[in-house]
Amino acid sequence: MTMSYRVGVDIGGTFTDLILVDDESGAFTVGKSLTTPNDPSQAVEDVLRDALERAQVSPERLATIIHGTTLVTNSIIERKGSKTALLTTKGFRDAVEIGREMRYELYDLFLEMPRPLAPRYLRLEVDERVLATGEVVQAPNHDDLEPLVRELQDKGIEAIAISFLHSYANSDHERGVAELIGRVAPEMRISLSSEVVPEIREFERTSTTVANVYVQDRVDRYLRGLERRLRELGFGGQLFVMLSSGGVGTIDTATRFPIRLLESGPAAGALATAYYGQLTGVNDLMSFDMGGTTAKLCVIEKGAPLTANDFEVDRVYRFKRGSGLPVKVPVIEMIEIGAGGGSIARIDALGLLKVGPDSAGSEPGPVCYGRGGTEPTVTDADLILGYLDPAFFLGGKMQLDLDATERAIKEKVADKLGVGVPEAAWGIHQIVNESMANAARVHAIERGKDARSFPLFTFGGAGPVHGFRVAEALHAPAMIAPFGAGVTSTVGFLSAPLQFDFVRTSYGRLDELDWAAVARIFDDMEASGREILLASGVAEGEISYARSVDARYIGQGYEIRVPVPAGRLTAESRAEVVAAFDQVYEQLYGRTGPSVGLEVMSWRLVVSGPRPELRLQVGAADAGGPEQARKGERRVYHPEYRGYHPTPVYDRYRLAPGATFEGPAIVEERESTVVIGPKGRVAIDEFRNLRVEM
Amino acid sequence: MTVADRATEMDPIVLEVLWNRLLSVTNEQQAALIRTAFSTILRESQDLACGAFDTRGNMIAQSETGTPGHINSMATGMRHFLDAYPAGTLAPGDVLLTNDPWMTAGQINDITIATPIFRKTAQGEQLVAYFANTCHMADIGGRLLSAEASEVYEEGLYIPIMKLFMRGERNEELFKIIRGNVRVPDEVEGDLYAMTACNDVGGARLIEFMDEFEMESIQPLADAIIARSEQAMREAISRIPDGVYENELWSDGFEGPVVIKAKVTVDGDELTVDHAGSSAQSRYGINSVLNYTHAYTSFAIKAAISPEVPHNEGAFRPVHVTAPEGTILNPRRPAPVAARHVIGHFLPNLIFGALAPVLPDRLMAEGAGSLWSTVFRGERANGEGWVLTLFQCGGTGARPTKDGLDNVGFPSGVAGVPVEVIENLTTLVMSRREIKIDSGGAGRYRGGCGQTTGFRNTSGKLWSFSGMYDRTKFPAKGLLGGKEGALGGLELSTGEEAAPKRRILMEPTAEMTSWLPGGGGYHNPFEREPAQVLRDVAYGYVSVEAAEQEYGVKINCSRRPDERISVPEHYRIDEDATRKLRARVGTS
Secondary structure, eight states: OOOOEEEEEEEOSSEEEEEEEETTTOOEEEEEEEOOTTSHHHHHHHHHHHHHHHHTOOGGGEEEEEEEESHHHHHHHTTOSOOEEEEEETTOTTHHHHTTOOOSSSSOTTOOOOOOSSOGGGEEEESOEEOTTSOEEEOOOHHHHHHHHHHHHHTTOOEEEEEOTTTTTOOHHHHHHHHHHHHHOTTOEEEEHHHHOOOSOHHHHHHHHHHHHHHHHHHHHHHHHHHHHHHHTTOOSEEEEEOTTSOEEEHHHHHHSGGGGTTHHHHHHHHHHHHHHHHHTOOOEEEEEEOSSOEEEEEEETTEEOEESOEEESOSSTTOTTSSEEEOSOEEOOEEESOSTTEEEEEOTTSOEEEEEEEOTTTTOOGGGTSSOOSOBHHHHHHHTTSSOTTOBGGGTBOOOHHHHHHHHIIIIIHHHTOOHHHHHHHHHHHHHHHHHHHHHHHHHHTTOOGGGSOEEEESSSHHHHHHHHHHHHTOSEEEEOTTGGGHHHHHHHHOOBEEEEEEEEEEEGGGOOHHHHHHHHHHHHHHHHHHHHHTTOOGGGOEEEEEEEEEETTOSOOEEEEOOSSOOOTTHHHHHHHHHHHHHHHHHSSOOOSOOEEEEEEEEEEEOOOOOOOOOOOOTTOBSHHHHEEEEEEEEEGGGTEEEEEEEEEGGGBOTTOEEESSEEEEOSSOEEEEOTTOEEEEOTTOOEEEEO | OOHHHHHHHTOHHHHHHHHHHHHHHHHHHHHHHHHHOOSHHHHTTOOEEEEEEOTTSOEEEEOSSSOHHHHHHHHHHHHHHHHHSOGGGOOTTOEEEEOOTTTTTSSTTEEEEEEEEEEEETTEEEEEEEEEEEEEOSOOSTTOSOSOOSSGGGGOOOOOSEEEEETTEEOHHHHHHHHHHOSOHHHHHHHHHHHHHHHHHHHHHHHHHHHHTTOSOSHHHHHHHHHHHHHHHHHHHHTSOSEEEEEEEEEOOSSSOEEEEEEEEEETTEEEEEOTTOOBOOSSSOOOOHHHHHHHHHHHHHHHHOTTSOOSHHHHTTEEEEOOTTBTTBOOTTOOOTTTHHHHTTHHHHHHHHHTTTOTTTOOOOOSOSOEEEEEEEEOTTSOEEEEEEEEOOOOOOOSSSOOOTTOOSSOOOOOOOHHHHHHHSSEEEEEEEEOTTOSOOSSBOOOOOEEEEEEEOSSSOEEEEEEOOOSSSOOOOBTTOOOOOOOEEEETTOOOOOTTSEEEEOTTOOEEEEOOOOOOBSOGGGSOHHHHHHHHHHTSSOHHHHHHHHOOOEEEOOOTTOOOOOGGGEEEOHHHHHHHHHHHHHO
């Protein structure tokens, strides 16, 4: 019996989604079930059992299960982690609370700062000190610490973060104290800042380390429990976890560095976009995932999402930079916008129409759901505009209330602006699309990319409804709506390689570097990565290594990431790094800086296994051309016609590869509706993705 | 009909779309500035402002953060650039700058760079907008940033409005003069590059967006933005009862205590603040030029009554600020002005105190106010010199429904510098950075706490620091029954007296410790929820003694002498004693 099956599972806030794929034939089965918050592994088991049964596959034939979860984010937001203490250098227990002393909003006199995960009374100081050079001024007294650790144990502390000043330069003290704790209190969870994020800037490093150990126990118990459950089901393959960087990791790495799972669900959406791109030969894309309360955008370049190293969790002001706890981990760079189908429209103090960030959520939801919502939302506007069919929402599972929706938009928006209901609805639709396009543009430009060159890849419940007009606002060449938008992100899990990120801070001027030492750093990181991948079953020849360095002009405070050549590093490598730096810098800021030379901060390595082959078999038995798929016509608002216009409605499941037609058009599937404006030209590709040329 | 045509009518939906686009452009401008900056003061502390201006020199958008003293003084200072270089005298690639304190940010260290943005049209290159930024330079020569000068000439190199780049070419002569006058030429030149590049980024994005929306000019958009914002500001002013509201605030000053006064007159939809009666201008550098006084006064009004409307020229129009010439809030040239923020940062406290009786649910009590800035100077063992400017913040005042913030800048918007960055760039070693217990003023809502920090030097060489510290004599007052915050202070390991606003020379092994002021409380502390007091005690923000004396809450602690960790379980409110304590004061 061959183990040819792979499974991707995404535990979202509402639903647990699954895809089961036979890598030999490409046949796949999808499953969906309500998430079980008390024990999320329950839903995983249920949905897996069901999918296996429907596909008539025995669990023994599963080679790998790859899993994404919002557990880490939720544990932090809901403050449901371990009782956590922090050990710091003497004099600095408040560094993690004092932070950067800066207001993130200038005019709001009532703002609040984020609360650290370790309360002040559990932040304890150790009389030790290392200087910036790594030189030791004061070594910790272990005899004195032992009773302190016992006391922490007695007081029910379950986890300890250790973050000493300059530990990125010299980690001896952190490691020594960790050994002591391990000896005295073997049950204690411990995280070292020099292991979690060995980088300069104590506030961010400490905040990340505390978050890591704070969620560790919960993640560990959950993942072990899940693994046990799967084993009991007869699963004999490997269980992997999606990391926020877009790679997948083993359960062991995930439990050591659970903070790296922070954004694992959204990361999968970006990867799915990359996968579809590779499949169809479009390597540069912008992913656009719009759901009920938020939307996420991500640039995919050369087949891979961009990654960054900063993130914030648990923001006091959800979309305000600086209002959350900083977390420094490799993350797929996404921008999150506080607008989705449930976002509320209102007229503000200036008499302008605003949409979001407050949302009607799923309860009571938009007015049209008829569950008590009274504030008009984006989904309500979409209904008025004819984009949604009141009788075919969620494939007809839910009836929408058109009359109540009209009344709400009239009263709350149209009358106040002195326009008609359709114009008000179009205004809501347009403003939300503009926020998406603005965010996409800033996101692209901050990374030196031009949003106009990227086709927009839309998914999520509301993505395909808005995608066409967002693409238009961005001047994007095309919009793509994948087949099966509802399970898109699970596909991302299966297209991600096994991957690990390493970083070593080692400050130096580029022209004074000891390249032999740099070579040793990379050798060391490469050996660690190789070891993990070999142990996970990857063949030596299939491992790839991507080196980079964070460099800047001497004296600057922020680095840019620049590729480092493969192979043996020597003094000759300097010129290559300088050339790469100039190129990246000029692309970002339009000009190179003054001639002061370069300095390097951190050496980075990404070690990856091969990207898995994934080819889904999308049958099209009863599908054909547009005539066959046409299921009717309805009046739909298009500004080009200055109002409503009869628009054909197509059944997505009956559109076969090769079908082409012109806009305006509506294409319906169970989880979403694709809206196409009059200027769009539609073609269904061989994988049944719908591509609209703008 | 093009969007530009529709913009003239300014359909509210189109306006919303374009306005947001403009705001995101200034955010990009700021992001580019920080990412490419060299000095810690810019890249870590973000002592900066970024904004977009129409061709008449009106600010139409500012970036999200930055510091109000820079934002507003840049906004109102732009007209000087237009006067010095009318549109006809500018060409693509020209970049203007000045550090004139009276025209711009009130301090010779702050350079403003303004870039005219040109767009190619059928009629040739057309000036469509300006992008500007104001940034604090790591050094500008003179006697280093300090309050000790007696004339502005001593404070550093003065740069009248002139061109830094001409048609894209560096003004080599000017660069030579600047480099020759500053202690850290590479940092300063690097920052000037960053400031130039970020305006370019803003300009390029603006052009793209004009092309996309087929806009010939941004003027209709600018007019609509300003008109709407002005309207919102006027409506907010109208909601304040007409009348005259006065307040005064005392600060340590330099040669002696300084009083600043405000008489706020609300008349329909216009508001005037007159600072008459404030102290005469100082012989030392704590004078706040009128443009800077205007900046913080108008900031205070905006934050108090209309915080939600994006900030631009419209917010200034109904607000008038006056101060008699020759006073500390409107000094005559060549008064020294380098430490003008010491006084200027108290202006929001002053204004809030005046308006609190009529806006009791909107304002904050006095806080540490003035940012504590320090310029450290020293050398490495090999003799190479270094300079570091550091900003630190005390507590903010309590709010009507919330405690103050511990160690967060207000009204300044700048950030601190990480210990590890300080120790990497200099030979300083910090001994601590900790929240100071009992420094927040008592109140139903407590004032924010200050912090205690300490520094020593490892290079074995002499070093120095020049502090610009205030509230070491006059604490932050509470509001409506709230108590005052703790004073700030300064101490040397040598036991010598240390003046809070002078350059102090330090022996190689000497150490300095400073503690920053706390914010004032709001409402009577005896009305504070005992559970909140208990929490503050358990967390170490308030001592058991202060809980009893200041809040009338008796807390018993069951911690044994051998326990080194105190946890909330150790503390319990003595309900009876608390009732008695609070009743006694209630009846007295």
